Amino acid sequence: MNRLIGLFIVGLLAAGLSLGEAGAVNPDEILDDPVLEGRAREISQKLRCLVCQNQSIDDSNADLARDLRIIVRQRLVAGDSNEQVLQYVVDRYGDYVLLEPPFKGITYVLWLGPAVLLTIAGAGLVIVARRRRKAAPPEGLSEDEKHRLAQLLDDGGEG
Secondary structure: OHHHHHHHHHHHHHHHHHHHHHOOOOHHHOOOOHHHHHHHHHHHOOEEOOOOOOOEOOOOOOHHHHHHHHHHHHHHHOOOOHHHHHHHHHHHHOHHHEOOOOOOHHHHHHHHHHHHHHHHHHHHHHHHHHHHHHHOOOOOOOHHHHHHHHHHHHOOOOO
16 A cells, blocks of 8 residues: 555656646647747746746746737737747836846846945855954953952852
8 A cells, every 4th residue: 555655756757847848828828830839938038927026927827827828929920039028028118127237337236246245245144253363351260350260159149
């Protein structure tokens, strides 16, 4: 019985892995021409799902991603090049729709923001570490402190 359950789980995992390769593209979206379909998949991998944000439209099940996949395929069937299709989508949704936005004025924050934040955080850690080092008490107890501690321990904490 355990072996049967194990085989069933392995089968489910294998089915799940094979579905992952197909992305979220529905069968009714797939183009008959394999060359155009390949181009559509290539373009879809470059476009961000505006609902999921960190997923391509090829991988997203969101309705908006489906609509974008259909637009991509319609533009390809109409004879647009890959660049023209991408530009068509960018013109309507902005550079944010690209998973790798271009390096230009309005997207500097997207590209440089993480590095700037990391630098500020690193500088802050260095400053905090230096302040702690300066404020740390000297190692060990002085003779007066040792004598006072002994008195406190002998008196049971009184005095």
